[in-house]
Amino acid sequence: MRDQDKTDITAVNTIDTSSTVDASRRQFFRQSIAGAFGAAAALNIMPTGIKNMAHAAGSDAPEITEVKIGFIPLTDCAPIVVAAQMGFDKKYGIKITPSKEASWAGVRDKLINGELQGAHVLYGMMYGSQLGIGGQQKDMAVLMALNNNGQGITLSNQLKDKGVKDGRSLKRLISNENRDYTFAQTFPTGTHAMWLNYWLAANDIDPIKDVKNIVVPPPQMVANMRIGNMDGYCVGEPWNARAINDNVGFSVATSQDIWVDHPEKVLGTTAEFVAKNPNTARAMVAAVLEACRYIDATENRAKVAKLISGKSYVNAPEDVIGGRFVGNYDNGIGKKWKDPNFMKFYNDGEVNFPYLSDGMWFLTQHKRWGLLKSDPDYLAVATKVNQIKLYSEAAAMAGVPVPKNNMRSSKLIDGVVWDGKNPAAYAAGFKIKA
Amino acid sequence: MLKVMIIDNDIKRSKPLKQSLIDNGFEVVAHVENTVNLEAKCCEVKPDIVIIDTESPSRDTLENICVMTMNDSRPVVMFTHDGDKEKIKIATQAGVSAYVVGDIPSERLIPVIDAAIARFEEFKSLRSELNMANLKLDERKVIERAKGLMMRQRQIDEEEAYSLLRNMAMKKNMRLADLSHQLIEAAKMLIV
DSSP: OHHHHHHHHHHHHHHHHOSSHHHHHHHHHHHIIIIIIIIIHTTTTHHHHHHHHHHGGGGGSOOOSEEEEOOOGGGGGGHHHHHHHHTTTTTTTTTEEEOOEEEEEEEHHHHHTTTOOOOEEEHHHHHHTTTTTTTTTOOEEEEOOOBBEEEEEEEEHHHHHTOOHHHHHHHHHHSOOOOEEEEESSSSSSHHHHHHHHHHHTTOOOOOTTTTEEEOOOHHHHHHHHOOOOOOEEEETHHHHHHHHSSSSEEEEEHHHTTOOOOOOOEEEHHHHHHOOOOHHHHHHHHHHHHHHHHHHHHHHHHHHHHHHHHHHHHOHHHHHHHTTEEEEEEEOOEEEETTTTTBBBBGGGGSSSHHHHHHHHHHHHHHTSSSSSOOOOHHHHHHHHHHHHHHHHHHHHTTOOSHHHSOOEEEETTTEOOOSSSHHHHHHHHOOO | OOOEEEEEEETTTHHHHHHHHHHHOOOOEEEESSOHHHHHHHHEEEEEEEEETTOOTTTHHHHHHHHHHHHHTTTTEEEEOOOOOOHHHHHHHEEEEEEEEEOOHHHHHHHHHHHHHHHHHHHHHHHHHHHHHHHHHHHHHHHHHHHHHHHHHHHOHHHHHHHHHHHHHHHHTTTTTHHHHHHHHHHHHHHO
16 A cells, blocks of 8 residues: 555656646646645545546556547558558557648647647658747657658649750759749648758759749649649659649659658657657557558558548549559659659558657758758757657557667768768758758 | 738638728738738738638748748747747637738737637637527427427317427427427338
8 A cells, every 4th residue: 555655656756857848837737736646645545536547647558548640631641541540549549530631830730739649740840840940949759750752843844845854954944044943842841841952952953042942732732833833843642643644744753762761751749748648659659550561561552542532531533642652653754663662651660760860860951951050969859859769669569670770871862871970060061052 | 010911711701800900000911812822922912920720721831931031030920929828729729820920029919819819709709609590590490390290190270289399398308499309300200
């Protein structure tokens, strides 16, 4: 009995000291929990019901069992939809309700105000919020990565008519024909902005000085290109395939051309949510991991494409999603190929591990393009945001292998290697930068 | 005078907001539905503040404009500058987001948002009043139908049918409309 009470008091103390919430909230916890519960426990007069409740904090049971997870209509929202639709959530004692969102800004705000418990979100955007780029600073948490590859850059048919078919001919046109060139991506600190900038710079085009940069919501990309609002855009599938299907543009590059197996979307939430609900967060990761493994099995892909094509999810024709979803690429100007690096969701857990080097890469690009004025403590920020310990526990629950190293090494389209070492030097080392 | 641009795909909804801003000395430079040319429109009218529906897909476009102008060392404020979570939540629930481009102290932003919230709340309560009125109307129709059913089946007049229904509702402690609804549903099974 006495030991039991001690455990309860420890639990209360943990809440009080480790909480990262604001002062008033901490005050509230101190008064209501440490005050009422602590004193009662010390006097050994705690009612049994409340004692059991407090003790649940020491068990593995999810603190909350119903979670709303936001997503944007894109092929790579599949893991969230599948986790909920195929019942992987129930296996871990939670219920996931996917919630279709209209904008990334909306996703971020709803994560911060607690309306959403998690979201399918752009990797770079999580770090943008962590560092307060263009908005309020908030400690964020990357629980796991959802996918690699499967984004792309589309150029308009007008450029094709001018003889543009690759990066080099685009550079030539921009140098020779003086006018405004407009390129769209999906969010200033997001992944598509970084892929677009990286690709343009690799082709000797300065993404800040040589072209105009705008943001357009993914489902509106094709319509905007049709009315001649832009020369090119970078977005996730199915919106590149759709441009070809609708005969408004062609694919000049895939994101896997820029970086094979690049990090893309993550399952994100706030640090506060993880601190308060570690068991729920773990259950979310385990359920979504199982969904990712399910989607990556070739025999399940067609079924998943059909599922996510529905109006409540991506809302695009099944065949527009389905082709590139299984690696059948067609660039719209005569090249067809089977891409071995198509959108991956699992790859024996390689996709999902929140590598510190992946998180840091986005920070190096934010610095490169002037979104960050000075070098942050790259490693410290990534270590704080990417929840490697929690991920590893969830991976064990779902039977998913965890890589030994927290960093990985990749060679990008310009031949430069990124391995997580010397991030400041890496960020400063590019010829074209802000 | 601060220049405000309102973007709402339901122009009618934000009409009172527009009026309130004008009454409070703001210049509403544009009041538009979600526009594909948002970027160009912003460049053209150069608003200090943009007020937009939280659920609008165009919000990301505005985020980008704000981040881009940050490079010209113009401070950018989004939502409430003081990071007051409660206030952000209220604003979000009311369906309002404010984006400020340019050098505006946050004290001047708060009243704008407060006004926006008040007006949207007003609109919301108007709409719920309308819903209530519609509901009442629907209920009356249901009661009428139940009455007609009774009259036909039991060959009684309207007054008798009504008092039978009302007495039964009182005895069962049910709302007249609910009882009528049940009666109609039951009749569907009994009367072919």
